[in-house]
Amino acid sequence: MPATPRSTRSRTKNPGSQSALRHLNQQRIIECLLNGPSTQAELARQTGLSTATVSNIVKIMQDAGLASTEPITSSGRRALNVRLNSQGAVAVGIDFGRRHLRVVLATLGYHIIAEESVLLPLGHHADEGIAAAVALLSKLLDESGVERSAIVGAGVGIPGPIDRRTGTVAQGAILPEWVGINILQHLENTLNFPVFVDNDANLGALSEVTWGPHTGISNLMFLKIGSGIGAGLILNGAPYYATSESRVKSGTPPSTNTG
Secondary structure (H helix, E strand, O other), X not given: OOOOOOOOOOOOOOOOOHHHHHHHHHHXXXXXXXXXXXXXXXXXXXXXXXXXXXXXXXXXXXXXXXEEEEEEEEOOEEEEEEEEOOOOOEEEEEEEOOOEEEEEEEEOOOOEEEEEXXXXXXXXXXXXXXXXXXXXXHHHHHHHOOOHHHEEEEEEEEOOOEEOOOOEEOOOOOOHHHOOOEHHHHHHHHXXXXXXXXXXXXXXXXXXXXXXXXXXXXXXXXXXXXXXXXXXXXXXXXXXXXXXXXXXXXXXXXXXXXX
């Protein structure tokens, strides 16, 4: 199976209050659980939090329907295994295009709760796109009855190369007004939950081998044709990133361009 994308959420923010600190610690635990179930002791080691803090946060997540626990025996000792609730926890998908925006709400069991697409003006700025995404997400939450607290994170697709170290749009043949914008930081500051940003073709390839018709395949090329032509690669079960993503991403429009 392909590697699970890790959030690139900044760790340098000032928590500001006990409530904000608790929220930040909960997100750290959620990020660990996105890679699979873990015992509370393992979560404490991975996050650097005390076992008491982990236990308290897990209890809060259980009460909110975000996680479930199961007694197990680990290394001869009794332990409590923690996993995200595939029905209670919700993920957000955001797809930005040259002239469109699509937002999806889905359970971790891959059941789509709500989705909607809207048009964006040609040549729109990043701030416009982000504001539209936030508004559309709020609309879907209201219509579906999903609580914002149930959201564990968002995956965001951009039609162009992304600097994966910073979350900044590197080139802009399709979205020229977005070049140099740290889309990751903008979204996380606005949404206040973990965000993973990548090129849309890379995410397309990852989705095909994660829950698409090619689940379990170790090597795959995903070709995306729209306002530009892009390719995402899965090699040996994990996403492949070239030294320069422009080698597998072209902003040249296809001969028949439907946007």
